[in-house]
Amino acid sequence: MGTVSTFFFLFLLTLMVAPLIGPTQIDLGKALFGDMAFGENVDANILFLARIPRILLAGLAGAGLAVSGAVLQSLLRNDLAAPFTLGVSSGASLGAAIVISLGWSYTVAGFSTIPIAAFLGALGAITLVFSLARTRHGEFPTTVLLLAGVTANFFFAAMVMFIHYLSDFTQSFRLVRWLMGGLDIADYSTVLSVCPMVFLGFGVLMFVGRDLNLISTGVHSAMSRGVDVVKIQKIGFVMASLITGAVVAVAGPIGFVGLIVPHIMRLIVGPDMRLLLPSSLFFGASFLIICDTVARTIIAPVEIPVGVITAMIGGPFFIWLLKRPKN
Amino acid sequence: MNQPIIKICDTTFSYDQKPVLHSISMDVQPGEFVGVIGPNGSGKSTILKLLGGVLSAGPGNLLFKGVDYLNQNRKHLARSITWVPQEHSMAFPFKVSEIVLMGRHPYLSAFTFEGEEDIEIAHSAMERTQTLQFAQRGFNEISGGEKQRVVIAGAIAQEPEVMILDEPTSALDIKYQIQILNILKQLNENKNMTVVLAMHDLHLASKFCRRLVLLNEGEVFQDGAPEEVLQKDHIEKVYDIRIHLVRNQDGSVMISPDTLCIQ
Structure with a gap:
């Protein structure tokens, strides 16, 4: 736990x-x-x-993508898995692009349709890659996984381009602006829209941390230790999609955070998800x-x-x- | 006869339309030490996965003490039956002690860390398997024989009544093979653990197992004491080879090919 608190500080x-x-340059005394x-x-x-607000949004986005990457890596038993490399971010982009281009971006009772569409897109992408890359024995070989991710990425990117091509000028502009992503449009309401998703996802995943550890050692072994593998996979994928969808919906696809952070954390705190998740966060x-x-x-100033x-x-x-050399 | 601890009833199993097991039936009594033998592709791994509860052939096929596997909570079943895989590839750098402690999963509730008692149980499981000296090393850094002992230590920490092992000795040299089989024999004799394991080495199978099940093309070809099952004509038929069979005084058999040519 010592190392986790280091990262908290x-x-x-x-x-x-x-x-x-x-x-x-700002004068803090004057500002406060x-x-x-x-x-x-x-x-x-x-x-x-x-x-x-921008810093809070950056923090939430980084935390969310890192947690989501850590979970995808353990569920797929591969440390090259991440929201970006698996096409999950681009799936979320496609979901959001569809809603924006159809002019369906409403906010109903505090819930915006864009993150929901992004969540569904992310979940679709994970499901696709999972079913494409899984072998009969429940393994996910690196080459197949990465190819499935690249394929999903290209496919969703092509769909986004297609939507872009069909859109009129205003929609097209909004879409481009959104796809470029970035944290510069942050305000407190965007921060508040992402916050619950990241913390809900994180909390649920912490709850199944030991199950995730076991799944990362192999599905059959996990089953024989009493893990309900299918249930935990569903929970993990839904939570990873929820977080990725929420982040991508406001910040656009930000690559590699979900790959780098869990990896560095694993080198420092080890692969136990109960420590890896909070330190990645x-x-x-x-x-x-x-x-x-x-x-x-x-x-x-640029x-x-x-x-x-x-x-x-x-x-x-x-x-x-x-x-890198493998042992 | 007692009620069997495990019963597999008239079970047929296919992977994607490809049938692997044809109406298999088998009882395992408490405290037995059963070896499952047969050629590659005869269905050994599949039957062990079914017995271990990591594959399912549908309702009514597998009973633990008379109750369908599928009607039991997974964690509860895991307190009684454990399954040890043939290969151990670890994607992440878990330590040996962490792998052994994972055996405590069925006894722990969500969002908890292992307690004093769990650590003690894992410790004695590592003692039993002589893995304590590399408890703090990475699982991926140790040898094949050491890995097998570590995984068995995890299975012991699970405190099951039945241990199912898929070819625990196939990838090991003779020293480690005997070491693993002795660990299992001691568990069987001292803790009354029921052991079912798949093996390739017919000599070692006849030496350690008190009952052998010979599979052929997804069916039980022979089931009984080693001396009944390991007969020249049975082996020649199932493995499709010509052999010399020598029976030792302790009842174990030595088998060598008649010619170097396969029929």
């Missing part, structure tokens, strides 16, 4: 430091205690309306907040999408994972 630290960093109306207090406006949040801080400041930063780190990391 790392998370708190990034949460406190990141709002102070940005292209515009400035003797003027909020509307006129530029420092407070930057801090509370621009930076903090905290480190995933810290990781994406740091990446986003870099994205906001590296060529300021902001680059955070997905560019994660991909620049994640691409080489993925190649290393694929080529």
Whole structure:
């Protein structure tokens, strides 16, 4: 448990430091205690309306993608599995694109249709890849899994392009803007829409942590130890889709976080999901907040999408994972 | 005769239309040490997966103490029956002690860590299998024979009444084969554990098992004491070879091919 709390403190630290960093220098004293109306207090406006919601969203997105990646890796018994590599993110994009292009993006009683569509898209993608890549013995060979993921990615991307092509100008613009993703459109309501999904998913997954450990050692062994494998697979895939859908619906597909974070955490805290899930949650949040801080400041005043930063780190990391010597 | 601890009744099983077992029936009595033998593809692994409850052939086919496997809670069944696979490929770097502790799963409720008692039980299971000295090493770093002992330690930690093992000795050298079989023999004799295992080595099977079930093309060809089952004509028919069979004083048999050519 010691290491998990280390990552919790790392998370708190990034949460406190990141709002102070940005292209515009802000005066913290003035922002917090400035003797003027909020509307006129530029420092407070930057801090509370621009930076903090964005950082919270980055934290939630990073936490969610990392948890979702950790679960997919254990269910598929493969450390190259992640929302991005399996086409789950692009499945979520397709779901959201369909809703946006049909003009069905409503919000009913606080529930927006976009995350629901993204959730269904993600779940569809997981189901597809799972059934394509599984052998008769319940294994998921790396090559088949990655090919199934690539296929799913291309297929969903093609469908999104098709929808894009059929859309009129306004819809097309909204779609492009959304597909580019990013955390720059964050406000507190987007933060609140993602928050329950990430924490619900995380809580449920923690509850079945030991079952997930056993499944990651093999389905038949898990069954013989008393795990209801089919039930746990369903719970795991639904929760991973729920989280990925919620994150992708507001932040767009951000690659590689779900691959890198659980992997690094496994090297440090080991493969036990009861430790891996919380440390991935905290480190995933810290990781994406740091990446986003870099994205906001590296060529300021221009902001680059955070997905560019994660991909620049994640691409080489993925190649290393694929080529590293196995024992 | 007592009520059988496990009963498989008139069970037929297919993988994707391909039939593997044809109306198999078999009783296992408490405390038996049963070897399942037969050529590759004769259905040994499948029958053991059915007995171990990791494959299902539908309702009414498998009974544990008279109750259908399917009518029992999975965790409850896991407290009575465990199944040990033939190969152990581990995708993630679990430690040996973690693998053994996973045997405690059927006794633990959701979202708990293993307690003092579980750690003690795992510890004595590792003692019994002589795996304690590498408890803190990675499962993927140890040898095949050590892995097999670790997985058996996990099965012992599960405290079952019946242990089903799919060819636990096939990938091992003679020293480890005997070591594993001795561990199982001690469990059988000292803890009255019912053991059902698949084997390829007919000599070792005749030496360690008190009952052998010879499978041929998905059917039970012979079922009985080793000296009844391991007859020259039975082996020649099922394995489709010509052999010399030498019977030792302890009842075990030595088998060597008659010529090096397969018929």
